[in-house]
Amino acid sequence: MRETAWRVFAEEFNSAAYEIKGGEKQASYVVTPLGAKISRLFIVGVLTEKENVGENMLRARVSDPTGVFTVYAGQYQPLAAQKLTEIEPPAFVAVIGKSRTYSPEENIIYTSVRPEMVKEVDADTRDSWVVETCRHMRTRLNAVSEALKMDPPTVEKLTALDFDENLAEGVVLAIENYGKIDVEKYSGILIEALRYLLPGSEEEEALPQKQEVITEEKKENEDEKKLIEMIEALDSGKGASWEKILTKAEENGMDKNRVEEAVNSLMDKGIVYEPILGRLKKI
Amino acid sequence: MIENSELSRHVDDVLRAVGNKITKEKIEKELIDYLNKKVPMDIAKQSVVKKYGGDICELRAGVQKKIDELKSGEKNADILCRVVSVNERKVTVDNQEKKIFYGVVGDQTGTKPFTAWDDFNLNKNDVIMIHNAYTTEYQGVVKINLGKGASVTKESPDMVPSIEYKGKLNECRVADFREGLRNISVKVKIVSIQERKINVKGTEKKIYSGVLGDETGKARFTSWHDFGLKENDRIKITGGYIKTNRGLPTLNFDEKATVEKIEEEINVTDRKTSISELTKTGGGFGVVVDGIILDVKKGSGLIFRCPECKRSLQKGVCVIHGKVEGVSDLRTKAVADDGTGALSILFGREITEKILGKSIEDCEKTAQEKMSTETITDELTDKLLTKNLEIRGYTLKDDYGITLIASDAVLLKKNAKEEAEKMLEELT
Numbered sequence: 139m140r141e142t143a144w145r146v147f148a149e150e151f152n153s154a155a156y157e158i159k160g161g162e163k164q165a166s167y168v169v170t171p172l173g174a175k176i177s178r179l180f181i182v183g184v185l186t187e188k189e190n191v192g193e194n195m196l197r198a199r200v201s202d203p204t205g206v207f208t209v210y211a212g213q214y215q216p217l218a219a220q221k222l223t224e225i226e227p228p229a230f231v232a233v234i235g236k237s238r239t240y241s242p243e244e245n246i247i248y249t250s251v252r253p254e255m256v257k258e259v260d261a262d263t264r265d266s267w268v269v270e271t272c273r274h275m276r277t278r279l280n281a282v283s284e285a286l287k288m289d290p291p292t293v294e295k296l297t298a299l300d301f302d303e304n305l306a307e308g309v310v311l312a313i314e315n316y317g318k319i320d321v322e323k324y325s326g327i328l329i330e331a332l333r334y335l336l337p338g339s340e341e342e343e344a345l346p347q348k349q350e351v352i353t354e355e356k357k358e359n360e361d362e363k364k365l366i367e368m369i370e371a372l373d374s375g376k377g378a379s380w381e382k383i384l385t386k387a388e389e390n391g392m393d394k395n396r397v398e399e400a401v402n403s404l405m406d407k408g409i410v411y412e413p414i415l416g417r418l419k420k421i
Numbered sequence: 422m423i424e425n426s427e428l429s430r431h432v433d434d435v436l437r438a439v440g441n442k443i444t445k446e447k448i449e450k451e452l453i454d455y456l457n458k459k460v461p462m463d464i465a466k467q468s469v470v471k472k473y474g475g476d477i478c479e480l481r482a483g484v485q486k487k488i489d490e491l492k493s494g495e496k497n498a499d500i501l502c503r504v505v506s507v508n509e510r511k512v513t514v515d516n517q518e519k520k521i522f523y524g525v526v527g528d529q530t531g532t533k534p535f536t537a538w539d540d541f542n543l544n545k546n547d548v549i550m551i552h553n554a555y556t557t558e559y560q561g562v563v564k565i566n567l568g569k570g571a572s573v574t575k576e577s578p579d580m581v582p583s584i585e586y587k588g589k590l591n592e593c594r595v596a597d598f599r600e601g602l603r604n605i606s607v608k609v610k611i612v613s614i615q616e617r618k619i620n621v622k623g624t625e626k627k628i629y630s631g632v633l634g635d636e637t638g639k640a641r642f643t644s645w646h647d648f649g650l651k652e653n654d655r656i657k658i659t660g661g662y663i664k665t666n667r668g669l670p671t672l673n674f675d676e677k678a679t680v681e682k683i684e685e686e687i688n689v690t691d692r693k694t695s696i697s698e699l700t701k702t703g704g705g706f707g708v709v710v711d712g713i714i715l716d717v718k719k720g721s722g723l724i725f726r727c728p729e730c731k732r733s734l735q736k737g738v739c740v741i742h743g744k745v746e747g748v749s750d751l752r753t754k755a756v757a758d759d760g761t762g763a764l765s766i767l768f769g770r771e772i773t774e775k776i777l778g779k780s781i782e783d784c785e786k787t788a789q790e791k792m793s794t795e796t797i798t799d800e801l802t803d804k805l806l807t808k809n810l811e812i813r814g815y816t817l818k819d820d821y822g823i824t825l826i827a828s829d830a831v832l833l834k835k836n837a838k839e840e841a842e843k844m845l846e847e848l849t
Contacts, residue, residue: 139822140756140763142697143715180715180758182807232807234715255716257806265837266809270713272844274760302697302761329848335841 141165142304143180143234145271148205149327150174155247156315157239168237168249171316172278172324173285173309176237179251181207182259182267184421185231186411188222198222200231200251201408203268203334204327208250209233218253225258228411228421232259232267268335275328277301281309282319361392361400362409369410369418377417427570428452430497435466439475463552463574489530491565493558500551500565502526503581507543526551526565527584535565541573546583548576590659596637596692598670599702603662605672609633610687611654632706633672638692639707641666645675657681668704668818691813696762704816704823710764711833712757712812714805721753722773722798723784751781751797755805757812757825766812768827776804776830809833 150170158175160166165177183202191197194213199206211219218235225231235253242248281301285291291313296306312319368386372378387397401418404410413419432448439448448469455465467477485499507524522537526549535554537543552572554565567573592606614631629644642661644650660678663670674680691707699708725747726732727739734747751773757764774780777800788794814827 139700140765142760142762143713143758145760180713180760255806259807262834262837263807266835269835269837269840269844270760272841276844276848302695303701304697304761325848329845332841332845332848335838336845337838 141178143178144174144176145180145267145274146170146174146176147271147275147327147331148181148183148200148202148207150204150275150324151176151179151207151237151249152205154239154249155245156311157247158311166237166239168239169308169311169315171312171319172275172282173305173312174274174278175304175308175311178234178236178254180232180234180267181251182230182232182264183207184264184408184411185222185225185227185229186405186408186421187227187413189414194219196222199411200233201406201411202271203331203407205406207233208248209235209253210238210250211253211256215253218256221256221258222253225256227413228408230259230261230264232257232263265335268331272328272332275324275331278305278309279321279324279328281305282312283321285309285313286319286321361396362404364390364392365397365400365404366409366420369420373419377413377419380416380418383418431462431466435469435475438466438470438477439473442473442475461574462572463550487530488526488528488533491533491556491563493556493563495554495556497553497570498551498556498565500526500528500554501576501580502528502549502551503584504543504545504547504549505532505584507545528581529584532584533563533565535567537567537571539567539569539571541567541571543573546578548578548581550574550576594637595633595635595640596705598640598663598672600663600665600670602670605661605663606657606659607635607661607672608655608657608683608685608687609635610689611650611652611656612639612689614650614652634689634707635687636690638705639689640670640672641706642672642674645673646678648680650680655683655685655687657683665703668816668823669706670703696757696759696764698761699764699816699825700762700823704818706815707813708816708825709811709813710757710759710825712759712764712810714755714808714810715758715763716756717798717802717805718754718756721755722751722801723781723788723794724750724752726750749781749785751777751784753801753805757810765822765824766814766827766830767824768812768814768830772827772830773801776832777801778804809835 150172154168154170156169158167158169168176170176181200181202183200186199186201188196188198196211196219198209198211200209211222233251233253234255235251238250238252240248240250281296284299285296288295291310293303293306293310296309297303365387368383369378372382372386384394384397401410408421410418410420428449431452432445435448436445451469452465455468456462470477485501488500488502491498503526505525505527507522509520509522511518512521520540522540522543524535525532526535543549550573551567553570554567557564557566590606591602591604594607595609610633612632612634614629617628617630618625619628627647629647629650631642632639633642634640650656658674658678658680661672661674664673665671691709692705693709694705696710696712699705699710720733725734727734727742727745728748729742729745730739732739732741734745737744737747739745751770753768753773755766757766770781777784784797788797809832810830811833812825812827812830814825816823816825
């Protein structure tokens, strides 16, 4: 039976630290903290950069509203690799691929995607994927919340609550391996991802006690705005160099920390990317 | 000859019935005397009890059980019951053919299946006392077994009223149809019906098959009896059972079932289902799935079929009929995935033309210009891959799993922003 293509955001996929190693004829699975038991996944995001690493190996980064997926295509994925070579970043891409892990030392696991299929898509496809992924993430969050109330959580009890058996198995494994799962953190990520789809105008009335947070956010947004302007101004085609951006930003009264934070946030949002190391470019 | 342990149990029975008036040894001797004269064990016991002034009701009361009291693992139960049905079957035990009898027995408290491993001369509607039966459990149902040690005595018919075998009636809806489900009671509307003639043991018989449905889905049915059904009839069927055909649950009913016309309106709709649910239940007749196309398989697009057998040709050659002049056709073989599961889907010319936005003639023209049919496959792949498709149809099951044969497929355009707003409202 064909493995299901899971819908997960980069943040959830990248925080996976548990893998079920397969055998010769058995698939390997990456289990995320929310119980997605991933052998295959379907992602849609912005191809922000690609780079040749080693012989016949292409590394690409695909960003979504929560983070960045790392995609490795090699000689055994000729069609996907060729497609990646053809598509110029920045571009919306859909990737169907297998989950892979790399563990340089114990307890550290990096997850990546080995693509089976790559296709350039439009913004609507990306938006549809985001909302669909939100829907699946909400189901996983519900399953994990229910499972955390059980002692011990079991597949039977979860399927009795109408969760798919596949997911129930993943959730039980997740609780065994991650212990206390930070449901609130992931709920926050889910809400952020949903807001990402809505028009930028944030007209909602701020509650007084939230005032401070909002000004903080505003400041960040202003930093980001300024940085975008700087990057555009300093870019003569190959992107703006990191040192020049930093000097310029410091002249404008931003310290290195604030610049780094803003740049990271911009990269996460898929607004700027690194065409080559040390250079930033607006998408 | 009866074994000692077996005999001593009967001796104990008699002893209890006569109230310890005589010794065990005496009873044993008496019983053996009867048995040697080929008197059945029960008669022998009853005779001994009567002879010594005991109560033959006592003989039974100690071990007698009602049908609904029987649990799995009973070793020597006595059951006063009526034979609801009995059938015989030949089995081979230790290379020897043997006749066994099976069916259903019941009393006022319920019914249970039984198997008699010997011929006890059972007939339908006999009221009998089964002595020394044992019980087993199969698939959650307790079954009564009449083995070597068992015996049967005929009783007067008024001891157990006649029983209409109902078993446990499974009131269900079309979406609940599963292989093995019996004694179904369901309200449906006939969507379509055809008469067919089949041959049963040399005689011609008319059967009626078609499609029925309710608000939860559609299913195929076969009626083995003429109930005078017509299209759009709304009926209640009691006593149907499910058999699956290539993974598809089919409702069967015959003259033993009750079919009544009903007044209430039934809106037959296709069953919306997630792919994991569909795979778990083994398929369905009128189903709708909503998934993303993640693969368009080889053999999709413009193909050529053998004019004889309709098989698709490989390089102009049919595996059965060799080199033939192919007839062009369009089809799509793809994989839909909704994040809960993946499903093979298949659709033919009409839907493929709709997706491509051009006719088969146009496709042939394009293929001729480009000297290859691959261009159509590429076009189709581009139109479908990563797109959200709503597919309705029925499933077929084979060695490779379930395939959804589409009767319609529509590219969906969803409003992501609206859905995101709705979800945010629910979450915050």
